[in-house]
Amino acid sequence: MGEQVGLRERKKQRTRWAISSAAVRLFQESGFDQVSVADVAAAAEVSKPTLFAYFPTKEDLVLHRFADHETEAARVVRERADDEAPLAALRRHFLDGLDRHDPITGLNDTRDVLEFQHLLYSTPALLARLPAYILRGEEALADALADIDGTDPFAARIAAGHIVATQRVLSTRNVEEMRIGRTATDVHPEAVARAHAAFDLLENGLGTDFGGSSPVRR
């Protein structure tokens, strides 16, 4: 009755996890380029074709962790309360993330997270693929925004671009602070201030700071 998970499915999950964790461990030990996928497959005790049945490329062995959070912004918008504006929901969610030291905000100084960030930031091949992941999340957010009644789909697309860019810059900045050795607790107040400043820019525009051609509106 109900959701029979099945032995087969459970094994697949275990295998997937075994491959991914073996990969990240080996990459962190010896460097992404110094470890071959054959090494990873051997460490995970699977064959090379099996590895590629689970992960389409070597990079995805690491980056799939971002794919899990890909639709987070879209979800926040879709699941917000009826009386809450999309931007308010996203601001609240990001600030919550900072309070919880959610790794996605960059504000996390756990050893595991720091080492993962280090792997990421010291491997050009991984960095190069990151923007593509982020873009997929942007499209999901654009759809979520466009589904709001009375919204212009084009404005939704633009808005999604602004929002995702904002979150990306905020997180990146926090990661940089962590990587130079500061603690999450130490940085937290500044991170909150930056988040508020950034979301204010989102809501009120760049006009004040970077001027525009249009005569001052309103």
Added chain:
Amino acid sequence: MGEQVGLRERKKQRTRWAISSAAVRLFQESGFDQVSVADVAAAAEVSKPTLFAYFPTKEDLVLHRFADHETEAARVVRERADDEAPLAALRRHFLDGLDRHDPITGLNDTRDVLEFQHLLYSTPALLARLPAYILRGEEALADALADIDGTDPFAARIAAGHIVATQRVLSTRNVEEMRIGRTATDVHPEAVARAHAAFDLLENGLGTDFGGSSPVRR
């Protein structure tokens, strides 16, 4: 006297162009994945190592054309008149691009450009690398904005994110219109309207359309 270009340098330029154009031609004829770099090298009458001396990866054989425009936004900001606001300069430059049917705006229905876009949009491997190129342009723009006196570097970074996202969405939309067979002249008025709408959003923020948590400011 003056800028001796040198035979050697001229030959290098010719070789580079021979490789790139042979690549694009072959890719367009038979598909990116169906053509090997060995095929390209043969068609350009160079060896494989020579090809990779000019272009770091197979994808770059196509995408290097974007690298040339990478710093365009940054340049527009740096070279603007003293009394012109950054956003005004960027808006003007984009609208100029639309008028000139500059391919970078997406509003160009020339056969060559359309075929190039088709190659790009029908090749996942190329699409996946595009965002990384765009991100480099974003960083250049952030630097240009930060160099303006009295500008907060963090605000500059956020602004660059918003601006590049805006231009990317505008261009992509225009490309989509071209790809469904409409003419540049036909689409031009809408494209101009969208550009103005998008830059207005940039200047005035998303607050009006997507709400916010902050009590109405100013």
Added chain:
DNA sequence: ACGAAAGATTAACTCGGTCAACTAAATTAT
């Protein structure tokens, strides 16, 4: 318990990208 189906393995292969040793051609100096 048994047949169907899904998952994994082995082995061989293609292709992107690199390296080292060698050759040819352009530049500089005598």
Added chain:
DNA sequence: ATAATTTAGTTGACCGAGTTAATCTTTCGT
């Protein structure tokens, strides 16, 4: 002009990512 020095290019071999086909094993439905 010609020798000496750089610099670009070629050849051939190599490594590693990713794929394919044939075969074998394990789980699932009845």
